[in-house]
Amino acid sequence: MRIDIITLFPKMFGGPLTESMISRAQKRDLVKIKIHQLRDWAINRRGQVDDKPYGGGAGMILRVDVVFKALTGLKFLSQKISNIQYPISNKIQNSKTKKLTKLKANEAKPYVILPTPSGTKFDQAMARKLAKKKHLVFLCPHYEGYDKRIESIVSEKISIGDYVLTGGELPVAVMVDAVVRLVPGVINKESLKEESFSRKDERPFVSTIEYPQYTRPEIFEMKIRGKKIKKTVPAVLLSGNHKEIEKWRERQ
Numbered sequence: 001m002r003i004d005i006i007t008l009f010p011k012m013f014g015g016p017l018t019e020s021m022i023s024r025a026q027k028r029d030l031v032k033i034k035i036h037q038l039r040d041w042a043i044n045r046r047g048q049v050d051d052k053p054y055g056g057g058a059g060m061i062l063r064v065d066v067v068f069k070a071l072t073g074l075k076f077l078s079q080k081i082s083n084i085q086y087p088i089s090n091k092i093q094n095s096k097t098k099k100l101t102k103l104k105a106n107e108a109k110p111y112v113i114l115p116t117p118s119g120t121k122f123d124q125a126m127a128r129k130l131a132k133k134k135h136l137v138f139l140c141p142h143y144e145g146y147d148k149r150i151e152s153i154v155s156e157k158i159s160i161g162d163y164v165l166t167g168g169e170l171p172v173a174v175m176v177d178a179v180v181r182l183v184p185g186v187i188n189k190e191s192l193k194e195e196s197f198s199r200k201d202e203r204p205f206v207s208t209i210e211y212p213q214y215t216r217p218e219i220f221e222m223k224i225r226g227k228k229i230k231k232t233v234p235a236v237l238l239s240g241n242h243k244e245i246e247k248w249r250e251r252q
């Protein structure tokens with residue numbers, strides 16, 4: 001999978017994309033993530049990407065022409081990438097294959113996402129849908145807003161929840177994390193197994209964190225406001241009886 005992120009604040013992706021599992025996924029070439037500075041497509045040398053709102057009002061609005069230039073630039077790149085990453089065998093030449101070839105090219109077409117509080121709510125089912133795409137492009141709007149016409153040149157508007165953040169960077173980091181962990185090979189199959197069986201209407205954490213887990217120490221003692229409190233591990237987990245443990249976990 002290839003992911004392109006267009007932003008005015010590339011440094012905001014520091015930690016989330018350069019640490020832990022997402023970093024490892026990139027090092028293992030399971031996913032390629034590239035961050036682009038939106039000002040590279042600015043309308044002038046001063047790096048202007050926004051303008052005053054028509055009709056008046058406060059703040060500056062992200063320009064549609066700048067975003068269009070950025071997206072077409074990346075789409076061109078994507079065609080080049082798809083030729084390299086998904087070569088179509090020229091040994092097979094019948095009409096059926098021609099159809100397949102077309103499908104593959106279509107598959108490689110970038111799916112462009114605009115994070116906005118007015119978008120469709122992001123959930124685990126949507127993460128699964130996005131994880132099947134070959135190429136995702138995330139556009140991060142910032143400041144006071146964006147030209148409404150930008151919505152007509154993206155594939156989908158997505159919200160990560162009913163609250164307003166200062167920009168699209170944090171929502172994009174959240175979505176990339178949720179999507180990349182579903183890319184085959186990023187985490188082990190066993191960890192994903194429970195999820196793939198979960199119902200679509202189920203809250204994902206119900207199925208991801210299957211049952212309560214415990215580790216050492218067996219007895220944990222603490223003192224809170226002078227009161228001694230003892231927290232123990234459920235006896236069944238220490239019993240060595242695997243059948244009973246399995247039953248207990250299922251109940252949980």
Ligand code: ADE
Pocket residue numbers: 115116117158159160161162163164165166167168171
């Ligand atoms: N941009 C600002 N707030 C957002 C949210 N809740 N979801 C997606 N994008 C946003």
